[in-house]
Amino acid sequence: MAYTERVWGNAGSPARANGAESEDGWQEFARSPRVKTQRYGAHDAIFYEGDPAERVYELIEGAVMLFKLLPDGRRQVVEVIGPDSLFGVVAGRHFDCNAETLTPSVVRVLDRRELEASPEFQAHVSRCLRRQIERLHDHALLLGRKSAFERVASFLIRFVPGRGINGCAGPQNEKDEEVIELAMTRQEIADYLGLTIETVSRVISDLKRRGLITIEKQDRIRITDVCGICHQTGTR
Amino acid sequence: MAYTERVWGNAGSPARANGAESEDGWQEFARSPRVKTQRYGAHDAIFYEGDPAERVYELIEGAVMLFKLLPDGRRQVVEVIGPDSLFGVVAGRHFDCNAETLTPSVVRVLDRRELEASPEFQAHVSRCLRRQIERLHDHALLLGRKSAFERVASFLIRFVPGRGINGCAGPQNEKDEEVIELAMTRQEIADYLGLTIETVSRVISDLKRRGLITIEKQDRIRITDVCGICHQTGTR
DNA sequence: CGCGCCCTTGACCAGACTCAATATTAGTGG
DNA sequence: CCACTAATATTGAGTCTGGTCAAGGGCGCG
Numbered sequence: 331m332a333y334t335e336r337v338w339g340n341a342g343s344p345a346r347a348n349g350a351e352s353e354d355g356w357q358e359f360a361r362s363p364r365v366k367t368q369r370y371g372a373h374d375a376i377f378y379e380g381d382p383a384e385r386v387y388e389l390i391e392g393a394v395m396l397f398k399l400l401p402d403g404r405r406q407v408v409e410v411i412g413p414d415s416l417f418g419v420v421a422g423r424h425f426d427c428n429a430e431t432l433t434p435s436v437v438r439v440l441d442r443r444e445l446e447a448s449p450e451f452q453a454h455v456s457r458c459l460r461r462q463i464e465r466l467h468d469h470a471l472l473l474g475r476k477s478a479f480e481r482v483a484s485f486l487i488r489f490v491p492g493r494g495i496n497g498c499a500g501p502q503n504e505k506d507e508e509v510i511e512l513a514m515t516r517q518e519i520a521d522y523l524g525l526t527i528e529t530v531s532r533v534i535s536d537l538k539r540r541g542l543i544t545i546e547k548q549d550r551i552r553i554t555d556v557c558g559i560c561h562q563t564g565t566r
Numbered sequence: 567m568a569y570t571e572r573v574w575g576n577a578g579s580p581a582r583a584n585g586a587e588s589e590d591g592w593q594e595f596a597r598s599p600r601v602k603t604q605r606y607g608a609h610d611a612i613f614y615e616g617d618p619a620e621r622v623y624e625l626i627e628g629a630v631m632l633f634k635l636l637p638d639g640r641r642q643v644v645e646v647i648g649p650d651s652l653f654g655v656v657a658g659r660h661f662d663c664n665a666e667t668l669t670p671s672v673v674r675v676l677d678r679r680e681l682e683a684s685p686e687f688q689a690h691v692s693r694c695l696r697r698q699i700e701r702l703h704d705h706a707l708l709l710g711r712k713s714a715f716e717r718v719a720s721f722l723i724r725f726v727p728g729r730g731i732n733g734c735a736g737p738q739n740e741k742d743e744e745v746i747e748l749a750m751t752r753q754e755i756a757d758y759l760g761l762t763i764e765t766v767s768r769v770i771s772d773l774k775r776r777g778l779i780t781i782e783k784q785d786r787i788r789i790t791d792v793c794g795i796c797h798q799t800g801t802r
Numbered sequence: 803c804g805c806g807c808c809c810t811t812g813a814c815c816a817g818a819c820t821c822a823a824t825a826t827t828a829g830t831g832g
Numbered sequence: 833c834c835a836c837t838a839a840t841a842t843t844g845a846g847t848c849t850g851g852t853c854a855a856g857g858g859c860g861c862g
Binding site: 396398400401402404405406408409419420421422426427446449450452453455456457459460461462463464466467468469470471473474475476521523524564565566 | 696757
Binding site: 713765 | 851852859
């Protein structure tokens with residue numbers, strides 16, 4: 331299970347280096363006896379769209395995807411959640427999407443009412459939601475305006491910590507390489523990027539042909555030229 | 567300016583009928599002397615991507631769009647904001663997108679630090695953000711999986727209060743009609759729906775040809791068959 | 803009345819989808 | 833360890849939706 335450790339670790343986010351907003355209260359709350367920890371296998375459903383939203387979830391370890399379905403079966407993965415993120419926090423009384431694990435995961439399950447009644451923890455929730463919104467904005471840009479190549483390149487670069495983001499440091503070593511674990515099938519990637527499985531496959535093959543990546547396993551990819559991939563994202 | 571009144575009023579959201587979470591504290595805060603009200607004309611910039619995010623904005627009246635740009639000029643409108651919504655609430659130190667008015671607007675400008683230091687108002691922020699996330703999820707589904715027709719139909723139905731949503735009441739009168747004010751140019755609609763201006767125009771013309779809508783003015787549309795449009799959204 | 807901006811329409815093109823065949827991988831049991 | 837199977841991924845050929853480029857129309861405003 332160790333292979334999921336760094337995956338979806340929200341490489342690009344400013345994360346919790348924000349000293350101004352203390353996390354102490356949250357940590358204390360999270361350890362209270364009312365909070366239980368749940369383990370899931372890979373590809374387990376956590377909740378469904380329309381279920382009463384009485385709980386709030388925090389991912390401790392692993393990866394979870396949120397997706398929506400159209401009546402004819404089309405699926406859109408709206409978010410992929412990494413560790414230390416909340417999910418299932420909705421405005422209304424029912425979940426607006428489905429949640430399913432990608433990898434075996436550890437999830438903290440919190441009572442929604444209890445959480446909402448605790449003003450001191452709203453800060454934590456708020457910070458999580460704001461990060462989430464920024465990621466959703468990026469994703470809207472990807473879905474609305476990027477080509478298939480740009481979508482896949484943007485997807486790959488997400489897995490490389492500190493690269494492909496605003497203050498990208500550039501290559502750190504001689505070799506600008508990185509091995510990444512997608513932890514998603516081609517179908518899941520396609521549904522996340524708003525493409526078909528065939529298009530995803532073709533783009534990946536093409537990147538391979540052009541020497542930018544090599545496939546070590548179906549979902550383990552060695553990016554042999556991180557900068558090269560980055561220049562395919564459309565963002566720079 | 568009255569014509570913007572109901573537009574983008576977030577017809578489909580559960581809104582603030584939630585008695586459990588009091589709005590009193592928020593209202594009080596909003597009236598404090600530190601909070602100023604700003605007026606903008608149509609198509610005025612409010613802030614730019616990358617600007618230091620020292621303020622938080624609440625739209626009182628009008629309509630605002632948030633958009634991102636790619637270096638080559640491609641634009642994606644990531645959100646359209648209606649009255650009683652917050653915007654410019656980010657996790658990091660800089661805005662992640664641009665904000666521009668669509669119509670003449672009244673905006674409440676709040677100091678970010680002050681807001682974050684007030685636990686009693688985090689509840690308000692949190693509620694706004696959660697609604698925002700649900701709308702972004704819907705939009706990801708639209709951008710990732712819907713056809714041009716479905717996108718435009720989904721866009722149009724947003725303007726009809728109580729219709730096209732989960733608990734849709736169906737037609738209330740004999741005539742299933744509604745006149746809506748888009749308050750957006752074709753280009754803005756295209757950038758919102760991830761299409762080109764020409765495609766938007768063609769779809770609208772086609773809906774007109776099929777007798778589902780009539781154009782009263784470029785951005786005033788009479789939907790002559792709301793149910794008919796609704797069945798084009800892909801959602802049912 | 804005329805100018806400029808936005809919108810519409812048409813013809814053509816291309817990127818991504820569909821359908822179908824084949825290849826590869828992961829998993830199972832001998 | 834290998835053979836077999838089922839699931840997943842790749843590749844190819846052909847189609848189609850939506851994009852591009854270009855021309856024309858309509859509306860608002862000076």
